[in-house]
Structure formats: structure tokens, C-alpha cells
Amino acid sequence: MFRKGQGEDMEKKNLDWANIGFNYIETDERYVSNYKDGAWDEGVMTKDPMVAINECAGVLQYAQTVFEGMKAYTTEDGRTVTFRPDLNAARMADSARRLEMPVFPEDRFIDAVIKTVAANRAYVPPFGSGATLYIRPYMFGSNSVIGVKPSDEYQFRVFVTPVGPYFKGGVKPLTICISDFDRAAPRGTGHIKAGLNYAMSLHAIQTAHRNGFDENMYLDAATRTKVEETGGANFLFVTKDNKVVTPKSDSILPSITRRSLMHVAKEYLGLEVEEREVLFEEVKDFAECGLCGTAAVISPVGKIVDHGREICLPSGMDGMGAVTQKLYDTLTGIQMGRIEAPEGWIVEIS
Ligand code: PLP
Numbered sequence: 003m004f005r006k007g008q009g010e011d012m013e014k015k016n017l018d019w020a021n022i023g024f025n026y027i028e029t030d031e032r033y034v035s036n037y038k039d040g041a042w043d044e045g046v047m048t049k050d051p052m053v054a055i056n057e058c059a060g061v062l063q064y065a066q067t068v069f070e071g072m073k074a075y076t077t078e079d080g081r082t083v084t085f086r087p088d089l090n091a092a093r094m095a096d097s098a099r100r101l102e103m104p105v106f107p108e109d110r111f112i113d114a115v116i117k118t119v120a121a122n123r124a125y126v127p128p129f130g131s132g133a134t135l136y137i138r139p140y141m142f143g144s145n146s147v148i149g150v151k152p153s154d155e156y157q158f159r160v161f162v163t164p165v166g167p168y169f170k171g172g173v174k175p176l177t178i179c180i181s182d183f184d185r186a187a188p189r190g191t192g193h194i195k196a197g198l199n200y201a202m203s204l205h206a207i208q209t210a211h212r213n214g215f216d217e218n219m220y221l222d223a224a225t226r227t228k229v230e231e232t233g234g235a236n237f238l239f240v241t242k243d244n245k246v247v248t249p250k251s252d253s254i255l256p257s258i259t260r261r262s263l264m265h266v267a268k269e270y271l272g273l274e275v276e277e278r279e280v281l282f283e284e285v286k287d288f289a290e291c292g293l294c295g296t297a298a299v300i301s302p303v304g305k306i307v308d309h310g311r312e313i314c315l316p317s318g319m320d321g322m323g324a325v326t327q328k329l330y331d332t333l334t335g336i337q338m339g340r341i342e343a344p345e346g347w348i349v350e351i352s
């Protein structure tokens with residue numbers, strides 16, 4: 003028997019948890035804070051999901067917006083928790099600085115996330131349902147700017163929405179293709195979570211889908227010889243002798259899931275890990291490949307297609323490779339409270 007946690011008696015919304023996809027479902031409350039005259043206001047919770055801004059707002063004209071993606075989970079013993087929010091707070095601060103936006107203080111970021119999850123606790127999917135609560139903090143330039151310059155006013159918001167698996171078909175291995183488009187320039191914005199990186203990926207992802215692929219593998223823009231990432235996840239590879247390898251690059255997003263998985267591989271599973279440049283030419287020699295991120299968790303890749311040349315991973319198209327599965331089980335075990343977490347990784351929302 004498990005200890006009865008605080009959340010366990012709470013009335014959950016009547017959603018078909020096992021079958022929700024990765025879609026927006028409006029929830030009850032969201033957090034809003036405004037920046038004006040050089041300072042953030044104290045912030046409020048509101049029921050209003052609509053945003054009213056000037057037609058010439060910086061976000062609308064010049065895409066001055068950054069965001070984060072994180073999740074809340076119901077643990078096996080009924081608690082509501084979130085995972086390493088300090089790292090999302092720090093990454094959002096880095097993103098803001100790169101786009102000349104004022105930083106929303108990191109402690110207030112964590113507080114806003116906790117408040118928003120707590121206010122929507124009925125939407126945190128039950129343990130074992132396969133769904134989780136996706137948390138989307140974001141901020142944008144809200145006043146009018148017609149010359150190309152930073153806004154003077156900003157809005158920071160957090161909303162939550164229950165989600166199922168990011169890729170349809172759950173853990174069915176993906177088929178991905180080498181993109182003819184580049185995601186990020188050297189010395190560009192690939193390392194931050196700016197909306198502009200996703201706007202420019204839309205044509206590439208739609209092209210991949212039209213050609214029958216689930217996702218793109220982007221190569222480095224300078225030489226097109228090195229593996230970067232996908233539009234929404236970092237890569238993990240497993241060598242034939244069980245080493246876990248992940249690409250190192252200044253133009254990919256420093257994924258919190260990937261950093262956590264590398265720690266899990268080394269400290270929990272006793273595997274050798276390497277963060278280094280990965281040449282595309284090496285990929286044919288790997289045993290397993292996965293996409294990792296908050297939304298993707300670890301989604302196995304079965305096949306990589308480079309303009310007709312197929313690389314079939316030995317792990318196949320039926321399920322996850324053995325190491326990927328262990329990584330997945332350990333990470334989700336930590337997130338759902340089944341496995342003891344490293345200090346500071348799990349923040350309880352009471
Ligand atoms: N890479 C990109 C481009 C992403 O959008 C994401 C999603 O957040 C990731 C990687 C994974 O990062 P994280 O594990 O912090 O969610």
C-alpha cells in the first residue's frame with residue numbers, strides 16, 4: 003500500500019487522460035505579471051486566457067518572445083511535483099538576456115510556476131494515466147515598437163495544459179530525415195528558447211511531414227557534417243558497447259532532460275557518457291538513438307533517412323532499445339517518485 007498523499011482525494015477533471023494528445027486544453031487559472039517603467043509588478047492569478055496588446059507590439063512585429071516548457075507530475079503516493087524548475091528559470095533568464103528583454107527574477111519564476119500548478123491541480127493527470135501537466139512560462143514585448151529596437155514593456159505569463167505523448171503512437175520508434183534547412187546559425191540563437199527558432203522551423207517540419215517523416219535531424223549550419231538536434235529535442239545515442247553519447251554544440255538548446263539523462267546514465271546506471279561533437283557519418287555505427295526533451299521524454303528513433311539513404315538503428319522499429327528503455331524507466335521513475343531523486347531535482351507543490 004502506498005501512503006495516501008495530499009493530492010489523492012482531490013477531485014480531478016473528467017478528462018480521458020489516457021487518450022489526450024499533445025494539444026492545448028484551456029485550464030482555470032494562469033499567472034500574469036507586467037513590466038513597465040523598469041520594474042515587474044507583483045503579478046496576479048487570473049481566469050482570463052486572452053491577451054490584449056497593441057497592434058504594433060514588439061512580439062507581433064519583431065518576434066520578441068521567449069518561453070519555457072516543463073511538467074508537473076502526480077507521484078505514485080499522490081503528491082504533485084515538478085522537475086528541476088531552477089534550471090528552467092535560469093534558461094529563461096539566459097533567453098531573455100539574449101533578446102534584450104528584462105529578466106523575470108528566477109525565484110519569482112519558480113513561485114509563479116508553483117502557484118499556477120497549484121491553482122489548476124484538478125488538471126494534473128493522475129499517476130499512471132500516461133498524461134502529465136505541461137507548464138508553459140513565457141514572456142513577450144507588449145508595447146508598440148516600429149523601429150527595430152527592444153520593447154519597453156513586457157508581459158510574463160504561465161499557463162498549464164494537460165498533455166499526452168508528444169509523438170502520436172507513444173513509444174513507437176520514429177522515422178526522421180536529414181533536413182535541407184538549417185535550424186540555427188553559428189553564433190545565432192539556437193541555444194536559447196526563443197519563439198523565432200520555432201517559427202523558422204515550421205516550414206522544415208511541415209516539409210518533413212509531407213514527405214512522410216516524423217521529425218527532422220538538423221545538421222550544423224556551418225559544415226553540415228555534425229548532428230545538432232531536432233526542432234524540439236536533443237539527441238542521445240548509444241554505442242554498440244553501451245556508451246551514451248550526446249552532441250555538444252553551441253547552437254543547440256541545453257536540454258534539461260538531456261542533462262538529467264546523462265547524469266542518470268552515469269550515476270544510476272553506471273554507464274560511460276560522452277558529450278562531444280557527433281559527426282553524421284558516425285550515426286550508422288550507433289546501436290540506439292533517442293530524442294529527449296520535456297515533451298518528448300525519450301522517444302526512440304528507429305530509422306534516419308538522408309535523401310534516400312536509410313540508416314536503420316539495430317534497436318529496430320518495434321520498441322525502445324535496451325539502454326534507452328532503462329534511461330526512460332529511471333528518469334520517469336525519479337519524476338514520478340518511484341526512484342529516489344538527486345538532491346533538488348524534485349520540487350513538491352503543496
Ligand atoms: N531542443 C529544443 C529545440 C527544444 O525545443 C526542447 C524543448 O524544450 C529541447 C531541446 C529539450 O529541452 P528540455 O529537456 O529542457 O525540455
Ligand code: COI
Binds near residue numbers: 070234
Ligand atoms: C518542450 O519539450 O518543452 C518543448 O518546448 C518542445 C516543443 C513542444 C516546442
